[in-house]
Amino acid sequence: MSNTTHDAEADADSTAEPRQAAPGAERGVVPVPVSAPVVADPAAPTTATTDTTPATPTAPTAPAKRARAPSRERTFGTKVAGQPAFVLHSYPYKETSLIIDLFTRDFGRVALIAKGAKRPHSQLRGVLQTFQPLSSSWVGKSELRTLTDAEWVGGMLPLEKTALLCGFYLNELLVKLLARDDAHPALFDHYVATLNQLAHNEPAPIVLRKFERALLKETGVSADLSRCTATRAPVRADVVYVVDPERGPRPERASDQSPRVAGKTLLDMEREDYQDAATQSQSKQLMRFLLAHHLGGAPLNTRQILIDLSQL
Structure with missing residues (x-):
C-alpha cells in the first residue's frame, strides 16, 4: 500500500465523530430501558400485608317509590282577598x-260564616246588605x-219599590240554579248590569227576560x-214552535202541552x-215554562209576588 493511501485512511479516522459511551459502560453495567418492566426477586421477602378485617355487609338498596297519583278530591283555596261580590242571602248562625x-x-257562589256580624258594633253589620x-x-x-x-x-244606586222585588227575584234564581264554587264571570257582569238597569227604571219585564236567558x-x-233541533234548519218567523227544555225548538204538534211560540219570538x-x-x-x-222545568218544580217565592203585581 502506498503512503498516500495510508495517509488518507489516517485522516479519515482522525476526522470521524467519536461515539459517546452509554452511561455505566465504563463500569460494565448494561443500561435497562425505562419502559422495561421491573421483575421482583422471588427470593425477596414480601412486605405487603393482607387486610384481615371482615367486610361490612352492604344494606340492600330500597326499591324506588312510585310517584303518588294526584288526588282527585276537590280542593278549595285557603285564602282569598279583595274578591268582587254581592250578598245573595243570609241567615242567623248561633247568637252573633x-x-x-x-x-x-271569580269563584261563583260561595258560603261563608260571618263571625260576630250580628253584634251591635260589628263593622260587618252594615256592610253585608243585598x-x-x-x-x-x-x-x-x-x-x-x-x-x-x-x-x-x-x-x-239602591233598588227601590218594584225594582227591589225584581232584585230579590234575581237572587232567588241564582241561589236555586247555580252550583256552589262554580265560577261564572260573564254572568256576574250581567248581574251587575241588570241591577244598574233596574236601578235606572228600565222596563222590568225586558230586563228580567234578558237575565233569565243569560242565566240558562x-x-x-x-x-x-x-235553529230547529230535529233538522238543524233555521227557525222561520212564520212557523209556530214549541221549545223542548232539553233539546230546543221544534215545530208544534197537535198533542203538545208546552207553550206555543211564534218563530219570530224565538228569533227576537x-x-x-x-x-x-x-x-x-x-x-x-216560555221562560216561565223553561225555568219551572230546570228548577224541578220548586216554586219561586218572589216570582209569585211579582206575578201578583203584574210585572212578571
Missing part, C-alpha cells in the same frame, strides 16, 4: 254570627269558609233558539230584541 251566600266574580257591591276576603278549605273582611265598594245559557241548559229572543208586544208576552210564558 251569620251564614251568607255570596255571588263572587245589592251592594262588596270587596270580600275569606279563608278556609272546606265548603263553608270564614269571612275575614268585607268592604262596601259603592258606585251603584251560562249554566249550559239553554239551546240555540234560532236570540237577538235580545223585546220591543214587540207579542214577543214580550210569549217570551214571558
